[in-house]
Amino acid sequence: MRATVKILDAYTDRYSIFINPEDAKAAKLHPDDLVKIESGKRSIYGSLVISSFVQPGEVGVSKDVLQLYHLSEGEVVEVVPAGTPESVRYIKKKMHGEKLRKVEIEAIVRDIVDRKLRDIEISSFVTALEINGLDMDEIAALTIAMAETGDMLDIDRKPIMDVHSIGGVPGNKTNILVVPIVAAAGLTIPKTSSRAITSAAGTADVVEVFANVTFSLDEIKRIVEKVGACLVWGGALNLAPADDITIKAERALSIDPTGLMLASIMSKKYAMGSQYVLIDIPTGKGVKVETIDQARALARDFIELGKRLGQYVEVAITYGGQPIGHTVGPALEAREALSALMTGKGPGSLIEKATGLAGILLEMGGVAPPGAGKRMAKEILESGKAWEKMKEIIEAQGGDPNIKPEDIPVGDKTYTFVAPTSGYVTAIHNRAITGIARAAGAPEDKGAGIELYVKVGEKVKEGDPLFTIHAENEARLEQAIVYARRTEPIRIEGMVLQRIGNI
Numbered sequence: 001m002r003a004t005v006k007i008l009d010a011y012t013d014r015y016s017i018f019i020n021p022e023d024a025k026a027a028k029l030h031p032d033d034l035v036k037i038e039s040g041k042r043s044i045y046g047s048l049v050i051s052s053f054v055q056p057g058e059v060g061v062s063k064d065v066l067q068l069y070h071l072s073e074g075e076v077v078e079v080v081p082a083g084t085p086e087s088v089r090y091i092k093k094k095m096h097g098e099k100l101r102k103v104e105i106e107a108i109v110r111d112i113v114d115r116k117l118r119d120i121e122i123s124s125f126v127t128a129l130e131i132n133g134l135d136m137d138e139i140a141a142l143t144i145a146m147a148e149t150g151d152m153l154d155i156d157r158k159p160i161m162d163v164h165s166i167g168g169v170p171g172n173k174t175n176i177l178v179v180p181i182v183a184a185a186g187l188t189i190p191k192t193s194s195r196a197i198t199s200a201a202g203t204a205d206v207v208e209v210f211a212n213v214t215f216s217l218d219e220i221k222r223i224v225e226k227v228g229a230c231l232v233w234g235g236a237l238n239l240a241p242a243d244d245i246t247i248k249a250e251r252a253l254s255i256d257p258t259g260l261m262l263a264s265i266m267s268k269k270y271a272m273g274s275q276y277v278l279i280d281i282p283t284g285k286g287v288k289v290e291t292i293d294q295a296r297a298l299a300r301d302f303i304e305l306g307k308r309l310g311q312y313v314e315v316a317i318t319y320g321g322q323p324i325g326h327t328v329g330p331a332l333e334a335r336e337a338l339s340a341l342m343t344g345k346g347p348g349s350l351i352e353k354a355t356g357l358a359g360i361l362l363e364m365g366g367v368a369p370p371g372a373g374k375r376m377a378k379e380i381l382e383s384g385k386a387w388e389k390m391k392e393i394i395e396a397q398g399g400d401p402n403i404k405p406e407d408i409p410v411g412d413k414t415y416t417f418v419a420p421t422s423g424y425v426t427a428i429h430n431r432a433i434t435g436i437a438r439a440a441g442a443p444e445d446k447g448a449g450i451e452l453y454v455k456v457g458e459k460v461k462e463g464d465p466l467f468t469i470h471a472e473n474e475a476r477l478e479q480a481i482v483y484a485r486r487t488e489p490i491r492i493e494g495m496v497l498q499r500i501g502n503i
């Protein structure tokens, strides 16, 4: 059918295309059908919404469609059913556990980026990968397809360093320290991060509390050429654009299939032109990788994938058995990260991990002799040079370099849990901590999260505070309290562990 474009003041994030019920009936179109708008030589795909928001003869487009394609109000276009894309057959192949060919993977990625695959099909793809996995040939094909369907950054500096965590551990604000330490030593590190996938705050969510993270590639190039580093959101760029789309499905399901994780991380590194990449694999109970053997196997995959992409990759297997530092959630983590950078001091887990990772990068980049990287990283942090560099990054990214951590607002609806008994903290359950912070509204509500007052091994007396939940509204706080009561996030045990009577 021919129709006149009407730009709707709606943002559905589902690439919605609206037509009037009369037109839908005549054209035999149904809600959520994949439809195609043909405008000149372009084809624009979206999901159909049938609504009287538009008159007969009009086609309404939501604002998210316009982010991808330019359409003008009043333009006359053709609207036709798009049919099922061939890539759906390849997704089904993976559902049945079959190996995908390179061209099939390329077709899936292309259709994700072009929005020919709707959310429901993308979630099926993600689920099929969670269940049936990918081998290294498939992962390499997926990585390259994800990178090549987007733009590539070309910075005329050498070497280009990069760091990326596979995530999963709550409170992992580590790379917000690593990046300025490495850049303060004179190395170039254009760091992109995703938003939270399974956690309550991804690095991009935390940095966004005190600086912009959404930039075009040209802007990033200018920032990196000026200050040698950035801490930005990869999803804002047309950089591996399929990544942010699949991450949305992963976040909803709180899963991160291994093959897709490898491709997600390495496609971003490849597109940023990174030559020396350090991957952090937090390992421990309740995170993505629970044992050292699994971590080693994953490390081998990252290194092998790096070789296929022409990148030198090293992996750090790090302790992930409990949260990093004392805060979880965007604003609370931003406070803790900035305070550690400002003072050079902070929780042992955060400082140890950040200087350990930065030290490896300093050695990989050739500015520290082998074995001396961590000491050098600590000196840079403690001398205030990392904080000076961070202020440059914040300013270049449009934030206030004179920001004080305590000025960052956090959720003012709070509830503190106390120790029910005296004893020792024998476990802090990662998944429960993340679940509580998410129930409180993180990462979307920046002020939501958790402040932890104890870590594993510490002694507590009955009634001592264990953790405070912060939320931005009462309903979320209540949900988080209920979640916390159900899950026992912190286990306290005395010296008598169990009492057993007559058996």
Ligand SMILES: O=P(O)(O)OC[C@H]1O[C@H](OP(=O)(O)O)[C@H](O)[C@@H]1O
Pocket: 163, 164, 165, 166, 167, 168, 169, 172, 175, 192, 193, 194, 195, 196, 197, 198, 199, 200, 201, 202, 203, 204, 256
């Ligand atoms: O913990 P979850 O949410 O699963 O993992 C996602 C987080 O892990 C990575 O961290 P970084 O950017 O390397 O610091 C991603 O970029 C993202 O911030």
Ligand SMILES: O=c1cc[nH]c(=O)[nH]1
Pocket: 165, 166, 167, 193, 194, 197, 256, 260, 261, 262, 264, 265
């Ligand atoms: O960037 C990331 C980090 C973890 N897992 C992913 O899939 N992507």
